[in-house]
Each structure stands twice: as structure tokens, then as C-alpha cells.
Amino acid sequence: MFKSIKSQILLIIFLQIALLVGIVSTTLYLLNLRQHDYLILNLTGQLRVIAQTMVNQSSHFLQLAPAQRSGYGQDLDMLIAGYDEIVLSLKRRSISAHLIAGFTQPEKPKVPSITDQPVRLICTWNARARARMDQTADEWVLFRQGLQVYLSSGGSTPNLDEVAKYIITNEAKIIASSDDLAREFRAMMEYKLHQIKLLDQGAVLLMLMISASVLLILYRRIFRPLDKAVAGFRRVASGEFGHRIAVTRDNEIGVMAATFNQLSYRVSTLFRMTDRINQAENLDETLHCLFEEFPAFLPVEWIGLLRTTPDQESYQLDRLFSNGGFSLDEHEQFEFRNSLFARVVGGRQAFCSCTTLVNETEWKNDGFIKRLLSNSLQSIFYMPLSGNVLDKTVLVFAARPALAYDSQQQEFLGNIAEQVSNSVAKTIGMESLVISTVKGLAKLAESRDPETGDHLFRMSRYAAYIAQELGVQERWRSLIDNRYVRDIQRFAPMHDIGKVGINDEILLKPGKLDEREFKIMQQHPTIGGEVLRRCERQMNAVGRSVFGVGIEIAEAHHEKYDGSGYPKGLRGEEIPLSARIVALADVFDALTSKRPYKQAFPVEQAMGIIRAERGKHFDPDVLDAFERALPKVLALYEKYKHV
Numbered sequence: 001m002f003k004s005i006k007s008q009i010l011l012i013i014f015l016q017i018a019l020l021v022g023i024v025s026t027t028l029y030l031l032n033l034r035q036h037d038y039l040i041l042n043l044t045g046q047l048r049v050i051a052q053t054m055v056n057q058s059s060h061f062l063q064l065a066p067a068q069r070s071g072y073g074q075d076l077d078m079l080i081a082g083y084d085e086i087v088l089s090l091k092r093r094s095i096s097a098h099l100i101a102g103f104t105q106p107e108k109p110k111v112p113s114i115t116d117q118p119v120r121l122i123c124t125w126n127a128r129a130r131a132r133m134d135q136t137a138d139e140w141v142l143f144r145q146g147l148q149v150y151l152s153s154g155g156s157t158p159n160l161d162e163v164a165k166y167i168i169t170n171e172a173k174i175i176a177s178s179d180d181l182a183r184e185f186r187a188m189m190e191y192k193l194h195q196i197k198l199l200d201q202g203a204v205l206l207m208l209m210i211s212a213s214v215l216l217i218l219y220r221r222i223f224r225p226l227d228k229a230v231a232g233f234r235r236v237a238s239g240e241f242g243h244r245i246a247v248t249r250d251n252e253i254g255v256m257a258a259t260f261n262q263l264s265y266r267v268s269t270l271f272r273m274t275d276r277i278n279q280a281e282n283l284d285e286t287l288h289c290l291f292e293e294f295p296a297f298l299p300v301e302w303i304g305l306l307r308t309t310p311d312q313e314s315y316q317l318d319r320l321f322s323n324g325g326f327s328l329d330e331h332e333q334f335e336f337r338n339s340l341f342a343r344v345v346g347g348r349q350a351f352c353s354c355t356t357l358v359n360e361t362e363w364k365n366d367g368f369i370k371r372l373l374s375n376s377l378q379s380i381f382y383m384p385l386s387g388n389v390l391d392k393t394v395l396v397f398a399a400r401p402a403l404a405y406d407s408q409q410q411e412f413l414g415n416i417a418e419q420v421s422n423s424v425a426k427t428i429g430m431e432s433l434v435i436s437t438v439k440g441l442a443k444l445a446e447s448r449d450p451e452t453g454d455h456l457f458r459m460s461r462y463a464a465y466i467a468q469e470l471g472v473q474e475r476w477r478s479l480i481d482n483r484y485v486r487d488i489q490r491f492a493p494m495h496d497i498g499k500v501g502i503n504d505e506i507l508l509k510p511g512k513l514d515e516r517e518f519k520i521m522q523q524h525p526t527i528g529g530e531v532l533r534r535c536e537r538q539m540n541a542v543g544r545s546v547f548g549v550g551i552e553i554a555e556a557h558h559e560k561y562d563g564s565g566y567p568k569g570l571r572g573e574e575i576p577l578s579a580r581i582v583a584l585a586d587v588f589d590a591l592t593s594k595r596p597y598k599q600a601f602p603v604e605q606a607m608g609i610i611r612a613e614r615g616k617h618f619d620p621d622v623l624d625a626f627e628r629a630l631p632k633v634l635a636l637y638e639k640y641k642h643v
Contacts, residue, residue, distance in 0.1 A: 008221070012214050019210065023203045030196055037189050043086050044182040047136075050083045051178045055171045058164035073160055080147070083140065091137050125188065132184040139177040143170055225253040229260065236264050269296040270416075277420065283427045284483045287321040290395075290420070298409040299399040302326055302377055305424070306341055306368070306394045309333065315341050315392075317368070320482065326375045329468070330482055334367040341368065344382040345392040372398055379404035383413055385421040395424065454640045455589055460492035462585035465632050469625035470581070476621075479577065484549070491550035492582045495557045498528025510596070522566045528554035552576035557583050560617045572619075580619040584610070584626055587617070588633070593642045600642070603634065 054076065061072045125133070150162040167174075232245040243264055245257040273293035280286040287303050294300045305319040316333040320326075336342055372380055377398040385393040397413070399405075405413075467488045471480030499507055502524050506517045513521060529551050536547040556570060556579030563571030591606035601609070614623050626633070 048178040058167040378402040456493035459589040464489035465629035487549035498524035501527035
């Protein structure tokens, strides 16, 4: 409740005001008590004066001649009445108003009146003062009783001589009693005055302690954190991005420090992400970088790259990256017309959507959005990337929660779109160059081979299907990812690149090769591997590696699982997995395709031949994966078969 600086300062001000009001109120109360104390002290003094006056008048009365003694009795009655009234007032802790008036206005005569309303005395009498008051009252009562004997002994006329003698005789007692009471009350007042001084000193000390505490609190909770925040701002301003301020408080400064840390982290992440993107060697690294760095700015659970197909009639999921758990596959194709993809690339503007989007008639048939929603990806952000007219590309970010991308996050994505676009365009261009090189080499080999049709296309897709099925298995999951599958599909067409080094007389011979010719033909895997190794060395010189999988395929696609293959006679897992996969895909397409020297085998017959080679020519795990991928293989075969 009092965590914010404003509430703390208001609380401190309130406490100080409350303390000040308390001190003032207490002081006023004590001053009021002090006034009553002075009144009581004055009354005790009056008792001493009355007692001394009675003694003096009595002594004077006895010294006068009888003819000069008038007025003594009347004065004595008034003195006795005054003493009675003061003692009674002190004993009952209330005093008549005329006594107070006599104290505050001594020039006025003290004339008792029965109409006077008694005023309650406010006085914190201590035990000694109270006991002394009671004792003085008792002594007065005894004195009054003895005096009354002489006042009434003469019948209607008191014996004033005896009265005067009695007063003189008891002078010491009555004066001492009044003096003791006055002295006790004076001591009590001095003690109370000392207490008031201690209270004032305590109040001053308390105020000083509170002020010191306030200064300490201000220093620890405001000034020192502010100094650290300012120092942190300066460090970041000097280029030390990523510097963090220790958040030690949960007040406004703590919120400011946490916000600053978040900003510093984001700036650092943005610079790091930009650097990583610029250093990315391929599209996979770029997407991996985005997937790792973007969660600092917005929720991302899936990233995909959509590109138009060459015929411009559809678009496909060219690349994706996630932590798994989604059923989308690369190279899935979707209809271009009436799609959100078409709207985004047409308008060149980023677009954010959520589950409500599919309820709109305009997008209800968008196949890609339906696929995302089927994977519980409800928030989708399209970022169009720069590209030529024939290669329209959109980067897609997706997350499971609906409405995960607010306006600030959309603005952030829009601001960095150009940077991401340039980086992705760079990596796409590099990959396109590599792919063009691979296709050119593959076409070079194909041009010297009598095999025709779409053999390279089919067998590369078959190999990719097998690799995908293997990647589902726990044993191969650490090796086979999307990039590995793409490399399989990309480099499978280069399996016979080594045939460029085989003499046409042997390569184009229509009949069966003799033993010498076959040995020469068996050299083409080695030749192909060396060709690609030279390409790889060129790439290694600039810090890149591209043709690793292609070298494996070219060198080992004629090796057999039982060791009876060539050129090295590798056995089992000595043969690279990529080569084992391509070997099966190549044989299946060769069996089911027409050649100058044979007709295409039916699929059932081809599968029988392949199954018979389980554990001999083909890896059992690869063959099992091929069996699981057979529905997709046959769908592609029916569309592109060469019979």
C-alpha cells in the first residue's frame, strides 16, 4: 500500500503533521494544566496569608484597649470563611468562580456568593500532594473545632479574648500546615515542570530522529537509486548496451529501473539480432536468429517463410522454424487467389490477424490460415519482404494466444521489417545462387545420361519424403531436421555428377558394359565427390560450408548396406545416411520409370524387388521409412510418372 514514493512521502508528511499537532496539543494541554497549577499554588499561598493574618490580627487585638477592639470578630469570620472555602475547594478538586476571578483579577474583592458555579480543577496531583492536602484539611478541621469552642462559649457573644489567645497559641501549627501544603505543591509543580522539559526535549529528539530517518529513507530509496539510475543512463548513452540497473525497490524508481533494464535489454537484443542477421550465412540461420531474439519483443512460437511458386498460381511454405509440436511441413502449397498472402504482397503492408479473421467471408477459404489455426496458432503477423515481381516473399510470425500482437508490437515489427527484409533477401539470394549452381551441375550430368523425364525431380522428392519419416523416429531426431531434409532434396539430383568424367563411349553405350567398362563406370562416385569437394573448398575459403551432404551422396550412393557396393565397399552405418536414403529413392524411380533399355515396372513389382533387398542393398530403417512415406511417394509418382 505504501510502496510508491508518493505514498511514502505523503505518509511521512502526514506523520510529521500528526506529530506536530500532537506536540502542539500536548503543549496547550500542559499549559492549561500549568495555569491550574498556578491557581492551586496561589490558593495554597492564600492559606498561608490567611493564617498569618489571623495571627497578626489576634495579636493586635490583645494589645488594644477594650474601647479600640471593634471589627475584630467580623474580620475573623471572613478569614475563617475564606480558609474554609479554599480548603474545601482543594479537597473536592473544584473551585468557585470568584476565587478564580480573584486569582486572575486580584484587584477585585473576593466576595463569596452562593450563585458562584464551581469550576473543576484540572490537576494531576501526585500522591504526596494529595496526602498533604488531606492532612492540611484534617489539621484545619481540628483547629476549627478548637476555635469553635471559644466562639460559642459566650452564648450569643463570643469570647474574642480567648479566641485570639487560641489562635496565637496554635500559630505555629496552622502556619506550618499552610506552609507544608504550599511547599508540597511547589515541589509538585517543579517536578511537573521538569517533566514538561523532558517531554519537550523528547519531542525535539523525536522530531530530529524522524527527520534523520526521513533523510535516510530519502537517500536510500530515492537519492541513491536515482544516482545509480543516472549512472546507468550514462553508461548506456556511452554505448554500453545491455547494462542493467539493480532493481532494489518496488516503488516508482524501481519501476523506472525495471523499465530502463527492459529498454536496455531490448536495445542490446536489437543490436545483437541485427549483427547476427547480417552474419547469417543462410536462411536457416536467419530464421533461427529471429526465433531466438524476437521473444524479447513479442511472443513467437512459429516462424514461416511463404513464397510464390514459379507459375504464380499458388504460394508455398518454403521454410519454417519452431520448437516442434506443429504439423505444418515445408513445401506445402496453398492457393494464391483470395488469400491473405495475396493481399499482403499486393499492398506491401504488414498485416496482423487473429482467430476472428477466418470468420470474415473474405478469408474463410484461406488454406494457410486454416492450417495455422488447426495447430492452435491463433495470432498471425504477416511481414512482406522485398523481392522481385516473380518471387514474392512474406515472413510470418505466429503464436498460440489470441490477440498476442498489440499495436506497439506491430509497430516494432513494421520498423524492423526493412532490416529483416534485406537480410532475408541476402540469404535467399545466396541460397538461390547455390541452388542454381547445384541445378546447373545436375543438368550437366543429366545431359550426358540417356535417362530422360523428371527423374531428378522425382527421386529428390522421394528422398525428402524418406528423410522426413526417419526424422520422426527418436533414433534419428538429433540428426534429421528441416535443413537436413532440404539438403537431401537439394543435393540428391547431384548423385551422378561424376558421370561428367566418364567417356561418352562408355556412358552412352546402348548395351551391357564389359568388365573393364564397368570398372571405369564405377569411378563416377569418386569423380563426383572430388568435383564437389573442390566446390566445398572454395566455399570454405570464405567461411562457409554448402556441399557437405552433396559430397556424401555423390560418393556413397552406390554403396550397399551389406558391403557389396562400390567404390569403397562400405558396410552398414559406415555409409552416410544421406547416401542410404538417396540410393533407395534412386532405385525406386529407376524401376518405376521407362528407360531406353526397359519399360517401367509396376509399383507392386518394384516394391517386391526393393523389399527383397532389405538388409542387402538397402538399410532396413530407411526401407521402413520409405514404406511409411509410400502414400506421398505414390501421389507424386502418379502426377509425374514416366512410363
